[in-house]
Amino acid sequence: MIQLTDIEKVYRTKTIETVALNRVNLQIERGEFVSIMGPSGCGKSTLLNIMGLLDEPTGGYVAIDGQPVKTHSDSKLAKLRNEKIGFVFQSYHLIHDLSVVDNVELPLLYRNVSASDRRKRALEALEKVGLSARTKHFPNQLSGGQRQRVAIARALAGNPEIILADEPTGNLDSVMGEEIMDILLRLNQEEGTTIVMVTHDENMALKTNRLIRFFDGQQVADSMVIEAQI
Amino acid sequence: MIRHLFKLIWNQKKSNFLLITEIFFSFLVLFAVLSFIIYNYHNYTQPLGFKYDRVWQLWLNPNTDSAAHNIAVQQQLIQRVRSFPEVEHASLANSNTPFAFSQMNNVLSYKSKKDVETDIFDVQDDYKNVLGMEVSRGRWFGPQDNGSLHDPIVINKKLQEELFGEEDPIGKLIPINDSTQYAVIGVVDHYRSYSEFDPEEGAYFHRINLEKDKNSIWNGLVIKVRPGAGVAFEEKMVRELSRIAKDWTIEVTTQEKMRQSKAKVTTVPMIAMSLVCGFLIINVALGLFGVLWYNINRRYSEIGLRRAIGASSKQIRNQFVGEVLVIATFGLLLGLLLAVQFPLLNVFQLSSFIYWESIGAAAFLIFLLAIVCAIYPSRQASKIFPAVALHEE
Numbered sequence A: 001m002i003q004l005t006d007i008e009k010v011y012r013t014k015t016i017e018t019v020a021l022n023r024v025n026l027q028i029e030r031g032e033f034v035s036i037m038g039p040s041g042c043g044k045s046t047l048l049n050i051m052g053l054l055d056e057p058t059g060g061y062v063a064i065d066g067q068p069v070k071t072h073s074d075s076k077l078a079k080l081r082n083e084k085i086g087f088v089f090q091s092y093h094l095i096h097d098l099s100v101v102d103n104v105e106l107p108l109l110y111r112n113v114s115a116s117d118r119r120k121r122a123l124e125a126l127e128k129v130g131l132s133a134r135t136k137h138f139p140n141q142l143s144g145g146q147r148q149r150v151a152i153a154r155a156l157a158g159n160p161e162i163i164l165a166d167e168p169t170g171n172l173d174s175v176m177g178e179e180i181m182d183i184l185l186r187l188n189q190e191e192g193t194t195i196v197m198v199t200h201d202e203n204m205a206l207k208t209n210r211l212i213r214f215f216d217g218q219q220v221a222d223s224m225v226i227e228a229q230i
Numbered sequence B: 001m002i003r004h005l006f007k008l009i010w011n012q013k014k015s016n017f018l019l020i021t022e023i024f025f026s027f028l029v030l031f032a033v034l035s036f037i038i039y040n041y042h043n044y045t046q047p048l049g050f051k052y053d054r055v056w057q058l059w060l061n062p063n064t065d066s067a068a069h070n071i072a073v074q075q076q077l078i079q080r081v082r083s084f085p086e087v088e089h090a091s092l093a094n095s096n097t098p099f100a101f102s103q104m105n106n107v108l109s110y111k112s113k114k115d116v117e118t119d120i121f122d123v124q125d126d127y128k129n130v131l132g133m134e135v136s137r138g139r140w141f142g143p144q145d146n147g148s149l150h151d152p153i154v155i156n157k158k159l160q161e162e163l164f165g166e167e168d169p170i171g172k173l174i175p176i177n178d179s180t181q182y183a184v185i186g187v188v189d190h191y192r193s194y195s196e197f198d199p200e201e202g203a204y205f206h207r208i209n210l211e212k213d214k215n216s217i218w219n220g221l222v223i224k225v226r227p228g229a230g231v232a233f234e235e236k237m238v239r240e241l242s243r244i245a246k247d248w249t250i251e252v253t254t255q256e257k258m259r260q261s262k263a264k265v266t267t268v269p270m271i272a273m274s275l276v277c278g279f280l281i282i283n284v285a286l287g288l289f290g291v292l293w294y295n296i297n298r299r300y301s302e303i304g305l306r307r308a309i310g311a312s313s314k315q316i317r318n319q320f321v322g323e324v325l326v327i328a329t330f331g332l333l334l335g336l337l338l339a340v341q342f343p344l345l346n347v348f349q350l351s352s353f354i355y356w357e358s359i360g361a362a363a364f365l366i367f368l369l370a371i372v373c374a375i376y377p378s379r380q381a382s383k384i385f386p387a388v389a390l391h392e393e
Helices: A044-051 A074-084 A100-109 A115-128 A144-157 A174-191 A225-229 B002-011 B013-045 B067-083 B157-164 B231-244 B255-298 B300-308 B313-339 B341-345 B352-383
Strands: A002-012 A017-028 A033-037 A059-064 A085-089 A162-166 A194-198 A210-215 A218-224 B055-062 B087-093 B105-110 B113-123 B135-138 B151-156 B173-175 B181-188 B203-207 B220-225 B248-254
Touching (some): A017 A059, A074 A085, A074 B313, A100 A144, A100 B002, A115 A144, A144 A174, A174 A194, B013 B255, B055 B255, B087 B113, B105 B157, B157 B203, B181 B203, B231 B248, B313 B341, B313 B352
Antiparallel strands (some): A210 A218, B055 B220, B055 B248
């Protein structure tokens, strides 16, 4: 589903050159729940951004469904992100001036979807994350866990094939973190959504199917979770 | 998307309140200035009803109280002026000649039309030729009016409509007092003599009959000179006239100079108002630009998010331009509530189309300003790299 081949990412300034990713090769299959772990600054988020077509690699190429995206225009990349990928961020990235349901509708704004259909799909997504009673609230009226659930609902509203989650439980206490993890697991198991999650939490990572470890911009381990536990 | 933008701006109304207020006031100021400009421009494009090229204005003011002597001098002056080969036509008139800072009014009544306000111009038979006026109905004054029973007058179309409506005005008698009646003998289409920027008022021309009006002195004398008559002729004429009217003050100017001087009465305030308005617009532009710039910096992560969930850079640019247009629309809607009262309540008795045109033009300028101010910051917003923006929070 997502194929990364010889991915390199180098940040250059006038005086310094930082290698964030060094020849990463990775294949994410449809329906997988992959967790990526590693110390801070090892390139996990950069990798997720490249997978999510938010950043361009310095070298190598990304293919989605077998199609390399290197030559895609800005609008074609935007369309791919909109239709295929859903994002969940550590800091939620909700728009504070919009209500919960309006936040969830956001991805559909960039598609030709009628207002009533948008609303219907947003409400369905909110129901999936158990926030039907909070549709008219504003983000600042919600707890951290609820905000993250709104962010997940927003990712779901577009009915994406892949969800890329960058430390989705990083800002939450363990109880709320578990709740969020349960939602992601349910999405993966019941709806077959492919999920790639960056996390620092070993316990969360062990709940996924596959664990990839990164160190200094390189993939140092890639194993199925059962094997990893053994 | 438009609905989304309206919702977003409405939810941000507190933070956008000042900007909306600024646009509201700018719209009102623009509306007022544009109404003034459009009103004057509209008047400017209307026919004057006369020609002022090669028309000179003489001011004749006796400095003695001897009426009989002054009237005799006046007769000699007009005869002498007409005798110059450089003079094609000449006519005595009151001081309210074209572009003069003088006005004379009267009220006329005809049947049910009571007290119609009108301008009055005392002129001689040659006045029409001096100013190249055209009579559209009936005729101008002539020697045949010397023995007429009633005072002949020529009216302009505006007065004709106000006084007679659809009726044929020719031959109609207008009572002035117990012993005098005016007889309408002709109609001119237009006569708009105060300024090129003034609207046309109802007007009538009353014939000066020197044989009959033996006690009156007219201060104005308008002459049409032949092509090429210049300063030399002016000096010669004044010298000779001063010889006839030794104790009179004689001043000469051209209608062109008078026109220019009268035009300044309108153009100077118009320019001043436009300058003030221009400064205001610059202020608003800077405000809009600043607020938008600030918004973009404040909303870095939102831009990143929107890019992540599927907005192209073009859509980001359009969104920020759209937001400014929505803010402008809110300001305009408030302004419109006030502005539309002017045509609806017929304030200042101006034609409603002037107000509607001004509303349209002011709204257009505000939107144009909003777009111009939004282009650069929006472009910058569209260039923000999503991966970078998402790590701003």
